[in-house]
Amino acid sequence: MKAYLISIGDELLIGQTVNSNAAFIGAQLSDNNISIIKSSVISDDIKTIINEINLAVSLADLVICTGGLGPTADDLTRSAVVQYFNTELVFNEQALEDIKSMFKRRGRELKDAHKDQAMVPKNAIIIRNENGTAPGYWIEDNNKIIIVMPGVPYEMKAMVTNFVIPKLVDYIGKPKEYIKKITLQTTGLPESLLAERIGNLDELLGEAKLAFLPNQYGVRLRVTVQSTEEEQANNFLSEIEQKLRSKIGRYVYGRGDETLEEVVGRMLKERELRIATAESCTGGGLGDRITNISGSSRYYERGVITYSNAAKVELLKVNEDIMAEKGAVSAEVAMQMAEGVKSISGCDIGISLTGIMGPSGGVTDKPVGTVYIGFCDDKLCTAKRFQFGEDRILNKNRATQAALEMIRRSLLGIPFDE
Numbered sequence: 457m458k459a460y461l462i463s464i465g466d467e468l469l470i471g472q473t474v475n476s477n478a479a480f481i482g483a484q485l486s487d488n489n490i491s492i493i494k495s496s497v498i499s500d501d502i503k504t505i506i507n508e509i510n511l512a513v514s515l516a517d518l519v520i521c522t523g524g525l526g527p528t529a530d531d532l533t534r535s536a537v538v539q540y541f542n543t544e545l546v547f548n549e550q551a552l553e554d555i556k557s558m559f560k561r562r563g564r565e566l567k568d569a570h571k572d573q574a575m576v577p578k579n580a581i582i583i584r585n586e587n588g589t590a591p592g593y594w595i596e597d598n599n600k601i602i603i604v605m606p607g608v609p610y611e612m613k614a615m616v617t618n619f620v621i622p623k624l625v626d627y628i629g630k631p632k633e634y635i636k637k638i639t640l641q642t643t644g645l646p647e648s649l650l651a652e653r654i655g656n657l658d659e660l661l662g663e664a665k666l667a668f669l670p671n672q673y674g675v676r677l678r679v680t681v682q683s684t685e686e687e688q689a690n691n692f693l694s695e696i697e698q699k700l701r702s703k704i705g706r707y708v709y710g711r712g713d714e715t716l717e718e719v720v721g722r723m724l725k726e727r728e729l730r731i732a733t734a735e736s737c738t739g740g741g742l743g744d745r746i747t748n749i750s751g752s753s754r755y756y757e758r759g760v761i762t763y764s765n766a767a768k769v770e771l772l773k774v775n776e777d778i779m780a781e782k783g784a785v786s787a788e789v790a791m792q793m794a795e796g797v798k799s800i801s802g803c804d805i806g807i808s809l810t811g812i813m814g815p816s817g818g819v820t821d822k823p824v825g826t827v828y829i830g831f832c833d834d835k836l837c838t839a840k841r842f843q844f845g846e847d848r849i850l851n852k853n854r855a856t857q858a859a860l861e862m863i864r865r866s867l868l869g870i871p872f873d874e
Contacts, residue, residue: 489628
């Protein structure tokens with residue numbers, strides 16, 4: 457089955473909103489052996505929407521549209537669908553009940569504009585929306601499937617997960633060829649050095665494919681295998697994963713969409729360890745990432761933001777003379793910050809960050825992007841220097857990633873410098 461994705465919205469065209477929907481849908485379809493031949497972004501215009509659907513059905517078996525189903529005047533997708541299929545709107549009781557339930561849960565008053573969203577194209581099977589007011593549509597016409605969903609990401613994702621993918625899998629049946637994928641999450645080595653350590657790809661992969669996907673936190677390695685036998689595809693995928701881990705295992709922290717904070721949190725919880733953070737340059741970013749994980753209260757005791765030198769001295773007992781001699785951005789201060797937060801919290805681990813995020817503040821021996829991360833547990837108190845780039849926000853994000861990686865390595869007994 458070939459799919460064509462249509463993302464509708466002026467806000468996408470002008471860059472006001474990032475089109476994360478297409479990425480999510482593309483990944484879900486790909487995981488279920490449905491190939492995507494094109495993904496387009498178009499404006500909120502009835503004629504444009506109709507023309508794009510016309511093009512899509514001429515090229516693909518499956519057309520998925522997102523966006524333009526809301527209650528306001530600029531939401532024109534429903535009208536376009538009605539015109540395209542030359543049908544009419546009919547009242548749907550289930551859609552209205554879902555809308556009423558949503559408003560009741562949120563304690564809001566139901567308006568006529570929202571009730572109107574229970575009017576759906578006559579030829580559509582509704583896709584229930586338990587997180588918003590606009591139902592989606594599943595329409596089958598001339599051996600084609602046209603799916604229309606809201607553009608709000610969390611509404612669309614629930615529809616895809618709970619309805620669209622299961623129904624598509626039933627519709628397609630058993631595939632003639634199995635496409636299996638795995639993604640390994642790595643951090644700590646750039647793409648070029650990872651490739652160097654992995655070595656000869658032809659020897660490693662055979663008929664499989666390996667994609668290097670760098671981002672601000674590291675490099676994702678996506679392996680894809682194809683086979684007429686599902687078990688054979690799974691075995692081949694497992695074999696390649698083990699080969700990769702034998703070469704770069706210490707840099708691999710997770711699989712799939714796992715984040716480093718998820719992995720670290722799980723390890724801390726399993727070992728019944730508690731951690732505290734002391735942050736300067738990242739302004740609480742590390743604590744924010746740690747507490748993004750549900751259940752983090754079981755291992756995260758506190759976070760202290762000591763942005764000024766005075767705060768470092770007052771709250772963490774950093775030695776003023778050492779700070780005057782070495783500077784606030786130094787290994788010595790980072791270690792004392794980590795030791796200080798560990799001491800005042802009574803935790804098993806204290807970790808700290810101090811650095812120069814930029815774009816100003818750099819000097820010859822400590823340019824912009826210099827960060828020291830301190831680590832202290834019952835066996836070791838140390839600090840490591842990192843040199844990131846010149847972008848302030850990227851530096852903050854990379855610094856929190858490096859801190860989480862130091863925690864992971866400490867828990868696994870992997871040296872910080874390897």
